[in-house]
Amino acid sequence: xxxxxxxxxxxxxxxxxxxxxxxxxxxxxxxxxxxxxxxxxxxxxxxxxxxxxxxxxxxxxxxxxxxxxxxxxxxxxxxxxxxxxxxxxxxxxxxxxxxxxxxxxxxxxxxxxxxxxxxxxxxxxxxxxxxxxxxxxxxxxxxxxxxxxxxxxxxxxxxxxxxxxxxxxxxxxxxxxxxxxxxxxxxxxxxxxxxxxx
Amino acid sequence: xxxxxxxxxxxxxxxxxxxxxxxxxxxxxxxxxxxxxxxxxxxxxxxxxxxxxxxxxxxxxxxxxxxxxxxxxxxxxxxxxxxxxxxxxxxxxxxxxxxxxxxxxxxxxxxxxxxxxxxxxxxxxxxxxxxxxxxxxxxxxxxxxxxxxxxxxxxxxxxxxxxxxxxxxxxxxxxxxxxx
Numbered sequence: 001x002x003x004x005x006x007x008x009x010x011x012x013x014x015x016x017x018x019x020x021x022x023x024x025x026x027x028x029x030x031x032x033x034x035x036x037x038x039x040x041x042x043x044x045x046x047x048x049x050x051x052x053x054x055x056x057x058x059x060x061x062x063x064x065x066x067x068x069x070x071x072x073x074x075x076x077x078x079x080x081x082x083x084x085x086x087x088x089x090x091x092x093x094x095x096x097x098x099x100x101x102x103x104x105x106x107x108x109x110x111x112x113x114x115x116x117x118x119x120x121x122x123x124x125x126x127x128x129x130x131x132x133x134x135x136x137x138x139x140x141x142x143x144x145x146x147x148x149x150x151x152x153x154x155x156x157x158x159x160x161x162x163x164x165x166x167x168x169x170x171x172x173x174x175x176x177x178x179x180x181x182x183x184x185x186x187x188x189x190x191x192x193x194x195x196x197x198x
Numbered sequence: 199x200x201x202x203x204x205x206x207x208x209x210x211x212x213x214x215x216x217x218x219x220x221x222x223x224x225x226x227x228x229x230x231x232x233x234x235x236x237x238x239x240x241x242x243x244x245x246x247x248x249x250x251x252x253x254x255x256x257x258x259x260x261x262x263x264x265x266x267x268x269x270x271x272x273x274x275x276x277x278x279x280x281x282x283x284x285x286x287x288x289x290x291x292x293x294x295x296x297x298x299x300x301x302x303x304x305x306x307x308x309x310x311x312x313x314x315x316x317x318x319x320x321x322x323x324x325x326x327x328x329x330x331x332x333x334x335x336x337x338x339x340x341x342x343x344x345x346x347x348x349x350x351x352x353x354x355x356x357x358x359x360x361x362x363x364x365x366x367x368x369x370x371x372x373x374x375x376x377x378x
Binding site: 089 | 226227250252253254255256258259260261262263264265266267268269270271272274288289291292295296297298357358359
């Protein structure tokens with residue numbers, strides 16, 4: 001602990017737009033709150049799965065999906081607060097080492113949806129180092145757009161489980177809301193992969 | 199079954215039945231927080247190359263995992279103890295709002311002949327809590343009931359995009375020996 005490490009200088013919308021630029025068959029899972037809005041702002045897509053609740057579940061949804069679809073690259077985009085609530089999932093993911101899974105944590109060091117209270121990440125908990133200690137093969141703390149570009153280049157490599165904390169500004173851009181119809185989003189996502197509804 | 203009539207309960211190997219029925223239901227992912235009552239199914243899942251056997255740090259991880267596996271077109275099941283049901287409550291909203299097949303097998307504590315009274319509050323609330331969150335429940339207290347009830351729960355989960363839980367009663371599992 002010690003040093004306050006509350007967020008960074010990057011623009012979260014620019015970060016997400018950069019990560020998703022030129023995507024082909026990338027499968028994206030978003031954590032509730034701002035990451036869902038950020039991914040929606042970059043463009044709705046059949047291969048997006050937005051969470052609106054179940055805080056702490058985004059990374060585990062990514063693990064299940066990556067395990068079932070080893071020939072696709074899976075990107076989880078979530079916030080530091082959402083990841084903190086499911087931090088044990090990092091240990092579970094590390095035991096499975098899905099080569100096609102990347103977790104990108106938009107870390108503003110705050111709980112942005114609820115009034116910008118400082119989070120554990122903001123108080124000094126480094127989630128990338130937690131992931132490293134759990135056994136993730138590749139982890140980074142990213143503070144500049146060159147690092148974001150580098151991460152984008154790694155998304156399709158499928159050569160090991162990865163996690164990056166990306167230090168973004170503590171601010172709430174205008175909300176861009178994805179569908180709240182979970183059944184619709186689920187069926188759309190599955191249909192794009194060739195799976196029929198019930 | 200042969201025509202020799204019902205198999206006596208004492209000869210039914212319900213522990214193997216759990217895994218056999220999961221396989222028959224085309225389950226590809228067995229995710230669990232360990233419990234002694236699940237040890238046979240967990241061992242068989244670990245040994246089966248066609249099954250992803252995943253140990254969790256807390257039970258609600260399994261709900262997210264199985265939602266993701268289903269997005270990718272595959273079936274799974276979550277094995278846990280009744281205490282773990284309490285950990286799952288809020289995350290069950292993911293199933294309620296997206297409607298994916300969520301099959302759970304729950305070994306009961308605080309249910310019958312419990313030595314550790316600290317298990318009683320959650321054990322006594324387990325089935326009601328699941329029902330409050332919209333989960334369909336069945337309970338098996340006799341060995342011969344495990345296979346048909348689990349088959350029924352699995353078929354209603356996978357044919358109905360439903361959340362279904364089979365509770366394995368403490369009488370079925372047996373009294374835990376605390377002092378040998």
